[in-house]
Amino acid sequence: xxxxxxxxxxxxxxxxxxxxxxxxxxxxxxxxxxxxxxxxxxxxxxxxxxxxxxxxxxxxxxxxxxxxxxxxxxxxxxxxxxxxxxxxxxxxxxxxxxxxxxxxxxxxxxxxxxxxxxxxxxxxxxxxxxxxxxxxxxxxxxxxxxxxxxxxxxxxxxxxxxxxxxxxxxxxxxxxxxxxxxxxxxxxxxxxxxxxxxxxxxxxxxxxxxxxxxxxxxxxxxxxxxxxxxxxxxxxxxxxxxxxxxxxxxxxxxxxxxxxxxxxxxxxxxxxxxxxxxxxxxxxxxxxxxxxxxxxxxxxxxxxxxxxxxxxxxxxxxxxxxxxxxxxxxxxxxxxxxxxxxxxxxxxxxxxxxxxxxxxxxxxxxxxxxxxxxxxxxxxxxxxxxxxxxxxxxxxxxxxxxxxxxxxxxxxxxxxx
Amino acid sequence: xxxxxxxxxxxxxxxxxxxxxxxxxxxxxxxxxxxxxxxxxxxxxxxxxxxxxxxxxxxxxxxxxxxxxxxxxxxxxxxxxxxxxxxxxxxxxxxxxxxxxxxxxxxxxxxxxxxxxxxxxxxxxxxxxxxxx
Numbered sequence: 337x338x339x340x341x342x343x344x345x346x347x348x349x350x351x352x353x354x355x356x357x358x359x360x361x362x363x364x365x366x367x368x369x370x371x372x373x374x375x376x377x378x379x380x381x382x383x384x385x386x387x388x389x390x391x392x393x394x395x396x397x398x399x400x401x402x403x404x405x406x407x408x409x410x411x412x413x414x415x416x417x418x419x420x421x422x423x424x425x426x427x428x429x430x431x432x433x434x435x436x437x438x439x440x441x442x443x444x445x446x447x448x449x450x451x452x453x454x455x456x457x458x459x460x461x462x463x464x465x466x467x468x469x470x471x472x473x474x475x476x477x478x479x480x481x482x483x484x485x486x487x488x489x490x491x492x493x494x495x496x497x498x499x500x501x502x503x504x505x506x507x508x509x510x511x512x513x514x515x516x517x518x519x520x521x522x523x524x525x526x527x528x529x530x531x532x533x534x535x536x537x538x539x540x541x542x543x544x545x546x547x548x549x550x551x552x553x554x555x556x557x558x559x560x561x562x563x564x565x566x567x568x569x570x571x572x573x574x575x576x577x578x579x580x581x582x583x584x585x586x587x588x589x590x591x592x593x594x595x596x597x598x599x600x601x602x603x604x605x606x607x608x609x610x611x612x613x614x615x616x617x618x619x620x621x622x623x624x625x626x627x628x629x630x631x632x633x634x635x636x637x638x639x640x641x642x643x644x645x646x647x648x649x650x651x652x653x654x655x656x657x658x659x660x661x662x663x664x665x666x667x668x669x670x671x672x673x674x675x676x677x678x679x680x681x682x683x684x685x686x687x688x689x690x691x692x693x694x695x696x697x698x699x700x701x702x703x704x705x706x707x708x709x710x711x712x713x714x715x716x717x718x719x720x721x722x723x724x725x726x727x728x729x730x731x732x733x734x735x736x737x738x739x740x741x742x743x744x745x746x747x748x749x750x751x752x753x
Numbered sequence: 754x755x756x757x758x759x760x761x762x763x764x765x766x767x768x769x770x771x772x773x774x775x776x777x778x779x780x781x782x783x784x785x786x787x788x789x790x791x792x793x794x795x796x797x798x799x800x801x802x803x804x805x806x807x808x809x810x811x812x813x814x815x816x817x818x819x820x821x822x823x824x825x826x827x828x829x830x831x832x833x834x835x836x837x838x839x840x841x842x843x844x845x846x847x848x849x850x851x852x853x854x855x856x857x858x859x860x861x862x863x864x865x866x867x868x869x870x871x872x873x874x875x876x877x878x879x880x881x882x883x884x885x886x
Contacts, residue, residue, distance in 0.1 A: 431812045452792040463761055470768045
């Protein structure tokens with residue numbers, strides 16, 4: 337039940353301001369006059385919380401209603417109704433939430449334990465797994481997943497899966513996969529990295545069992561669907577070839593295959609050339625040690641998809657060299673192909689900046705002199721300055737790459753991968 | 754990508770029981786990781802308290818924690834360090850009365866060397882304050 341009027345009033349006011357069009361389902365159960373009075377009180381200038389209260393729904397419905405509050409006001413729900421997981425899943429972690437928790441929980445350590453998953457929830461996806469997996473134990477993994485996954489409730493299938501897998505690693509995997517799919521439109525690189533990290537050492541049976549337990553339509557896209565990908569990414573006469581190439585991925589471990597499938601799925605849904613190229617890079621990264629599989633997939637893609645993953649080059653000599661590079665290192669081949677096609681120092685810099693030191697060094701060695709000169713030209717004074725500083729360091733010359741080097745690459749080891 | 758970041762590595766060390774604040778100091782350069790340490794059960798109390806300060810949640814600390822000699826000593830040892838720059842502005846709000854007098858020389862030296870800009874507050878706190886409705 338509501339604790340104090342002044343607690344719930346701001347929440348009601350905010351909800352009314354944010355939902356001008358649609359009364360919630362429970363208001364439909366009110367008599368017409370009551371509903372009109374309630375909504376008018378919420379929205380009108382004559383805002384009067386006293387007149388709203390008789391129209392408020394039963395407690396359970398009220399909880400549902402509050403769970404849809406804006407996150408900046410969810411601490412009010414905590415203050416009024418208590419620190420339930422559904423509210424904590426939405427609340428911003430700030431000084432107000434801490435104060436509101438203390439109204440209900442006098443034990444300091446218990447209050448901090450309640451807020452721990454809220455702190456984890458706001459981490460970047462590629463670090464959530466590392467943090468959770470390092471914990472010796474999770475007190476209540478179901479509640480933990482509910483809060484980190486920002487869920488109002490927890491599906492029974494996922495609860496059962498967590499109960500059957502009582503390890504922090506399993507909980508971390510479920511949480512990371514769930515969060516990664518929620519962030520579907522965010523950084524594809526972070527999502528693929530999370531998948532690779534989470535699924536390291538997993539078998540397909542375990543992976544598929546978790547996929548089935550995960551909730552939501554977004555997670556329904558996690559199990560690979562070669563037919564859908566073939567339809568979306570290959571010309572009609574190449575769809576069988578792509579299906580066959582994708583079938584080979586099923587023989588690879590899930591930590592490799594799932595990021596590759598996810599990159600392809602993202603590529604199929606990408607709407608801009610930039611998004612397509614990023615997805616292509618992640619496909620190449622996932623299959624970096626499986627050049628044959630990568631080459632087979634690329635060979636079956638339609639022109640648009642292929643152009644994003646590994647653009648073709650006009651010069652047959654360069655194209656032949658690129659084929660060999662693709663078999664040896666698909667990710668470096670991806671970057672180099674895009675740079676060569678664009679013939680643009682800015683594109684090259686972008687590709688280098690997006691690479692790890694190791695990748696950067698491999699790419700650098702394969703760029704033409706015209707591009708390298710342009711990168712180190714007067715228009716890139718900061719790069720030249722950094723290079724000068726790097727080459728002035730003791731021992732920098734021994735690590736050099738022979739053609740000049742960007743500062744970040746200067747410290748890279750000289751041996752090939 | 755943060756999987757290889759020093760802040761994450763230091764956070765993981767703290768989660769595994771590291772108590773030396775200078776070893777876990779890279780965590781305090783990232784308020785999001787620091788916040789994890791502020792709330793995680795069983796972390797060293799001083800490390801957790803420093804995490805609360807860096808993540809701009811000073812009211813998480815109880816009066817007993819604020820007056821802890823161990824916390825006072827830890828903050829003092831960080832004067833002039835990068836982590837100290839993230840901690841001292843918020844420590845000023847909760848430090849025991851007279852704490853600064855014991856460390857005035859170190860504080861002035863750090864300010865003079867531009868290792869502790871006076872009066873500086875981080876402008877990009879990890880969590881904006883919820884508006885009072």
